[in-house]
Amino acid sequence: MPRLLPLALVTLTLTGCAAGCTAGAGDAEGSGSRHGSGPITLAIGRDTTGYLRPLLERWNQAHPGERVTLLELPEASDEQRAQMVANLQARSDRYDVLGLDVVWTAEFADAGWIVPLERSMFPLDRFLPPVVDTAVYRGKLWAVPYTSNAGLLYYRRDLLAKEGFEPPATWAQLREQARALRAGYGVDGYAGQFLAYEGLTVNFAEAVQSAGGGRILSPDGTRVTLDAGRAEAALDFLRGGLREGWIPRQALSYKEEESRLAFQEGRLAFARNWPHAYGPAARSPLAGRFAVTRLPGLDGPGSSTLGGTNLAVSAFSRHQRSAVEFIRYFTGLENQRRVLTDGSFPPVWTELYDDPGLIERFPYLPVLKKSILSARPRPARADYNQVSLVIASAVSGALDPPFEESSADVAASLKGQLDEIIRAP
Template sequence: MRRLLPVALAALLAAGCSGAVAQETPERSSGTGPITFVTGRDTTGYLQPLLDRWNEAHPAERVTLLELPEAADEQRAQMVANLQAKSERYDVLGLDVVWTAEFADAGWIVPLDRGMFPLGRFLPPVVDTAVYRGKLWAVPYTSNAGLLYYRKDLLAEQGFKPPTTWAELREQARTLHERYGVGGYAGQFLAYEGLTVNFAEAVQSAGTDILSPDGTRVAMDTDRAKAGLDFLTGGVREGWIPAEALSFKEEESRLAFQEGRLAFARNWPHAYGPATSSAVGRKFGVTRLPGLNGPGSSSLGGVNLAVSAFSKRQKSAVEFIRYFTGLENQRRVLADGSFPPVWAELYDDPGLIKRFPYLPVLKQSILSARPRPASANYNQVSLVIASAVSNALTHPQEEDDGDIVASMKGQLSEIIRTQ
């Protein structure tokens, strides 16, 4: 456990009581006029046409797109710097779903009127990511859930059905690794937010949670969390999780699978399109993530739209969010941007299913998914988790997974107490 202490201490020193340092929220603005929409970089080019439609219909409330870096941690850093300075530059914020609690607790975004948005037609777990302490702080814009990509040609040759449990995945990954010389399984195992997501999914899929729903206590059952960690460390020890996977983020795992170097890979839906035109072509399929005793539970991803507390044009910002999260735009989000929408009915649309065959599986994955730990100090929570799990994967022979889980619980409890 000594290797964990420096990181844990650094996390605890960095973890301030966000509620205590929250800046005083300015008086709500009813102003209208041109607004700025800030979000992560659009890599598909689908955003601007949607903005152009708004601008044509609202010449006095034109929206300007401000793109931040693609990496979520860099996006957050720039947004936080702006909001801590009480800058009026940002009006509408495209937030990673895990930032809702932090930004609300700090007084950087304003609560929204539930009645202004058709939340009842959204996928229920997606709405939960925008709620903090009983209030709606943002509106879901895109969703996301992890999927298991698998080589259906190799499974068919061995008479395997897609795995639904960790035991089945382990057996199949080991067999395919030995017989075809491919890596058995990989996720996102570098020490960053992606590893926190993969561990959260393992914990949930073993039947427990990291934090309570309100983020006020550590809820992990030690034995179940250990089972989730054992699933990952056991794969490294036994070789069906290749050593190179410990350096994988989303892009590396996507490329490894579509180049034919993996039998199974955990990734987001965005990896589906590129895989269809890759070396694996039509030889792959997707299914829900497996779990301890049956299908597992993914972490929820996606983007929520919030209004800056320091915007002078909050009325225009809210109206823009209503437009941008409307049904027809949501259809374009999927059709043109290939991002999972938040409207439930789109997942049952025959035309969209024909174009995006993974939609029924993705819908079930989202409905069974859970938000990542809701905490005003989420960054510190994620840092401790990723550090501990990375240590376990890098040194799978040296320390007991139960000890690692117990130490992690202690560190998380310290962070929760500072909130």
């Protein structure tokens, strides 16, 4: 366990306030805590790999008066957000530490649901720089990076070797190989997360980015930058796969877990998923027969959406000092190593990606590091959820056969809807 700061210093870095604890992003950094130590609850997405409880038990054994209880939220990020928002809008003190999708920082800070943190308490200079940026909003640190994420292409190494294929780096190569493997081995070709939720927004954003470097919105979220040509190319890539059959129709109902299982059970030749799918596959009958590479793009390797989870302190927690100390423990180097080795989640400490022992055990780390460093964050907007819903709805409709509306028309309509959101007061 890393060395923890004295409790008095934690008290000073989160100074007391009565009304300020529920104010928004304009609060002074470090304000927000009028509470002390005691039991806390960690609210975070469902642990599908079973790695969390042993880490929590280590904390509980060392802190019997500040025991942490795990509250697992649904797997889908949209459902996690809905439960958290309902709790925080009610000013409930049930949640102390919040496991936030990296895209929620602006929204939760603006709403006054989380408190700003003191940068000096965390070794941020040893974290991957793009990951740290996801926890900063309007110049203040509102959360601490816990896991990072970037999309990877999982592929059947054994089948590609039989056909003499190299891992696909372009959409055309993916199409060619998916069709060939489907015909020769009876496996479906390719799938991502195509259900109408945040996962579809991410998959579409990655396709736009991979079609020559486009963006849906500017990084600060103040302008719609969706290029008609790149959006049309992204939609054509996905619709073409569905039309030709190398993307199976059932993929339209896939979230992360469904696509993971489809690949792990040998039903897919290729799958876009996050790194957490690697560990379960490596422990399955597919072990030794698959590998990962960067996402393909229109003319070469594509670009992922930057994902991950940050840990924040609820503005309504009664034990904010314990919450901060727990976050310092949970994001420390020792636990970050376990996040990777036991949970198969990408750590946020840069040095772990260069550790020879870890690379031997997790040979995808160099590819993952490149993917994270080249990934693009989602725009920092407090109303990002509304933006995501509009994108997911438009793309979901476009992927539903018989494809009556052209890709160009879908792209133009989506751009118009986004323009209305951005212009709204």
